[in-house]
Amino acid sequence: MSKSIYIRALHAEDLAAIVDIEDRTTGIARPEYWKERIELSESVRPHWASLIAELDNRVVGFLFGKRGELEFGLPGTIAWIEIIGVHPAYRHKGVARELVEQFTSSAGDHGIKNIFTLVSKDNKEMENFFAKVGFAEGKLVHFQKI
Ligand SMILES: CC(C)(COP(=O)(O)OP(=O)(O)OC[C@H]1O[C@@H](n2cnc3c(N)ncnc32)[C@H](O)[C@@H]1OP(=O)(O)O)[C@@H](O)C(=O)NCCC(=O)NCCS
Numbered sequence: 001m002s003k004s005i006y007i008r009a010l011h012a013e014d015l016a017a018i019v020d021i022e023d024r025t026t027g028i029a030r031p032e033y034w035k036e037r038i039e040l041s042e043s044v045r046p047h048w049a050s051l052i053a054e055l056d057n058r059v060v061g062f063l064f065g066k067r068g069e070l071e072f073g074l075p076g077t078i079a080w081i082e083i084i085g086v087h088p089a090y091r092h093k094g095v096a097r098e099l100v101e102q103f104t105s106s107a108g109d110h111g112i113k114n115i116f117t118l119v120s121k122d123n124k125e126m127e128n129f130f131a132k133v134g135f136a137e138g139k140l141v142h143f144q145k146i
């Protein structure tokens with residue numbers, strides 16, 4: 001039987017684990033950035049929008065999101081997934097899927113049906129992952145000042 005993944009709200013004590021996962025993934029450690037980001041999540045953002053995944057009694061993944069209302073000319077409220085990360089030793093075990101499903105379900109509980117994220121065209125890994133967990137290319141076009 002596969003071990004169960006436990007998803008819960010994110011807290012300040014998760015800082016070290018999040019810094020470690022990003023460091024293992026990108027080679028960059030940003031404790032100050034994540035400290036501020038967690039404070040923002042705990043004070044301003046809805047609690048259901050920042051999640052931790054545990055497996056083997058340790059933090060193995062995280063998801064940061066937010067809700068947005070009447071943004072970018074869109075009607076209604078939208079939930080955005082801003083960043084998701086899974087410890088490299090715990091990938092391909094369904095951790096990120098569980099995080100996205102919990103996020104989607106909690107957004108639904110708050111009357112939000114539209115879940116958006118942004119993925120770089122150069123990042124096939126994330127594009128393939130989001131396609132696997134039920135996302136498709138949307139109708140927004142990303143512009144940047146040249
Ligand atoms: C992409 C990522 C979130 C996937 O996490 P994961 O826990 O391994 O994903 P899951 O096991 O839940 O996989 C869900 C589905 O996506 C697929 N998938 C996962 N990683 C994939 C990849 N790299 N390429 C293609 N498909 C992928 C799985 O096969 C699975 O599909 P299936 O159920 O049909 O088999 C993880 O690899 C990661 O954290 N990458 C780094 C992301 C990053 O740079 N974050 C910012 C810094 S931390």
